[in-house]
Amino acid sequence: MIRILIVDNQAGWHQALSKSFELVNLFDRFTCSVENVDSCKSVKKALANNDYDLVIVTDVLNTTLEYPVYEGLHIINYINNNYSYIYKILINNCELESQKTYYNMFKEYKVDNSEIFVKTKINVKKLTDAVILLLQMMERFTNGYGLLIGVGYRNSSRALPVTVSDAKKLRELLTNPRLAAYPREQVQVFTEEISKKDNILAGLDALANQVKENPEATVWIYYSGHGLFCEQTQEYFLIPYGYSLQEIKKTSISSQEWSQKIQKIQAKKLMVWLDCCHAGGMLSKELDGLPFRESPPPKGILEGLASGAGRVVIASCKEKQKSYILPGATNSVFTTCLLEVLQGQGLTDSNDEYIRFFQIMSYLYKKVPELVKTKPQNPILVSGEGIDDNFAVCCRPRKGVAIDQSGEPAGQTDTKREANFETNKIGTTSDSLSQILKNQLQDLCSQLSLLNQKIGKLERAKIINANPLLEFDIEQNISKLKEDRKSLEIEIEDLNRRLSESRSSLE
Numbered sequence: 001m002i003r004i005l006i007v008d009n010q011a012g013w014h015q016a017l018s019k020s021f022e023l024v025n026l027f028d029r030f031t032c033s034v035e036n037v038d039s040c041k042s043v044k045k046a047l048a049n050n051d052y053d054l055v056i057v058t059d060v061l062n063t064t065l066e067y068p069v070y071e072g073l074h075i076i077n078y079i080n081n082n083y084s085y086i087y088k089i090l091i092n093n094c095e096l097e098s099q100k101t102y103y104n105m106f107k108e109y110k111v112d113n114s115e116i117f118v119k120t121k122i123n124v125k126k127l128t129d130a131v132i133l134l135l136q137m138m139e140r141f142t143n144g145y146g147l148l149i150g151v152g153y154r155n156s157s158r159a160l161p162v163t164v165s166d167a168k169k170l171r172e173l174l175t176n177p178r179l180a181a182y183p184r185e186q187v188q189v190f191t192e193e194i195s196k197k198d199n200i201l202a203g204l205d206a207l208a209n210q211v212k213e214n215p216e217a218t219v220w221i222y223y224s225g226h227g228l229f230c231e232q233t234q235e236y237f238l239i240p241y242g243y244s245l246q247e248i249k250k251t252s253i254s255s256q257e258w259s260q261k262i263q264k265i266q267a268k269k270l271m272v273w274l275d276c277c278h279a280g281g282m283l284s285k286e287l288d289g290l291p292f293r294e295s296p297p298p299k300g301i302l303e304g305l306a307s308g309a310g311r312v313v314i315a316s317c318k319e320k321q322k323s324y325i326l327p328g329a330t331n332s333v334f335t336t337c338l339l340e341v342l343q344g345q346g347l348t349d350s351n352d353e354y355i356r357f358f359q360i361m362s363y364l365y366k367k368v369p370e371l372v373k374t375k376p377q378n379p380i381l382v383s384g385e386g387i388d389d390n391f392a393v394c395c396r397p398r399k400g401v402a403i404d405q406s407g408e409p410a411g412q413t414d415t416k417r418e419a420n421f422e423t424n425k426i427g428t429t430s431d432s433l434s435q436i437l438k439n440q441l442q443d444l445c446s447q448l449s450l451l452n453q454k455i456g457k458l459e460r461a462k463i464i465n466a467n468p469l470l471e472f473d474i475e476q477n478i479s480k481l482k483e484d485r486k487s488l489e490i491e492i493e494d495l496n497r498r499l500s501e502s503r504s505s506l507e
Helices: 013-029 040-049 071-080 099-109 122-135 161-174 197-211 245-251 255-263 335-342 357-372 429-464 470-504
Strands: 002-007 030-038 054-058 087-091 146-152 187-191 218-224 226-230 235-239 269-277 292-296 311-315 354-355 381-386 392-395 401-403 407-414
Touching: 002 013, 002 040, 013 030, 013 122, 040 071, 054 071, 071 087, 071 099, 071 357, 087 099, 087 122, 122 226, 146 161, 146 197, 161 187, 161 335, 187 197, 197 255, 218 392, 235 255, 245 255, 269 335, 311 357, 335 357, 354 357, 354 429, 357 429, 429 470
Parallel strands: 002 030, 002 054, 054 087, 146 187, 146 218, 218 269, 269 311
Antiparallel strands: 226 235, 226 292, 311 381, 354 392, 401 407
């Protein structure tokens, strides 16, 4: 269900658009829910109480004033600042001086118009077609689910407000239709008082029920907060809101409880991300005289989670390390890097429409130690089976629809470069050359595919390997293969150019 909000104060306009979207529901594969509001106050209320995918805004709402105040532009600014994931289409109430004025306005207010829409001259069908174009870009990672926990410990002497920011920002990116594209209704966030033990366990049960009917589900479970290891019993505990160290078994979540709940989540792929042992929120004073130490989960402590391919547990740092928060930062280093890769940083293979697990891990392994610099912090796989499956975690970042200077839709701005193997004219000398070039191109593309497979295998080996010397050798091999890949890509680009020139000579 795509939720659309129309912001305009003319009843006839509402009715025309609503009727048009009824036809979309009837004849197209999209299901749209349309709501109408007519003022700035009603927009704020609607946005606060609902999750919209698209807002269609008229730039001037009050047309009775001698000088327009452009309420619609204020609304778009508000959406950009508070709901940046929402797509926006701007309707101009009157025709402007030049097309350049429109282009500058679209750029300034970051709207997603595929063309110019003037209300006095608008073709409602063309507007509906533009919306369908956007809807096609809103294809979601429909099998994605999440439970994100940022404890915070408000009103505690060891408060960690950054953990709340971690969980909230992660949900913002996971559910952003331009980024990871998880359905918003399938990703829950528990912070502060909501992140008590009973609520977390109930949330895991609800998640298990939610994915029960979806054999293709990919589940993302994230915890940012304290974690304690008991030396006497060799148990590990996640410390929720409202904990008591004197009643730790009653008020905290043991690794056994955690594992039992997660084992019931029958997802095809399941990731557990644990950002524990924050250096800025140590419990050392509270732990005096008690058999606990603050710690990330020791390797093997969550063995029960390894039952089933594609089930992995990732900790933000190794045992005896800390998870750092840089001065002035709003997110921990580990989560900062996680957020960066979800926004496309460090990604290669632009033809893949998904971000894959090993891409995320490779980025975390490289970037986290770089950010903390002199302090040791190395993310680690605590447990994982089926690790050879480089599964899709979420959608790759996608950009909006561009407008070229003719006013026609220019398609998505993140285009893919692909070799063209279409059949051309035959029977000429130039065509024989074209065929030779195509054969060479196919051969190089096959070589490139094999090279990418080798790089992928080495990157997986690097993630699994724990030997620093062997890791260095693997890294050297990866660097050499990437150099070879770069040379191949240059050759392919040159062959594509020559092939294009050859075809042009036949026309």
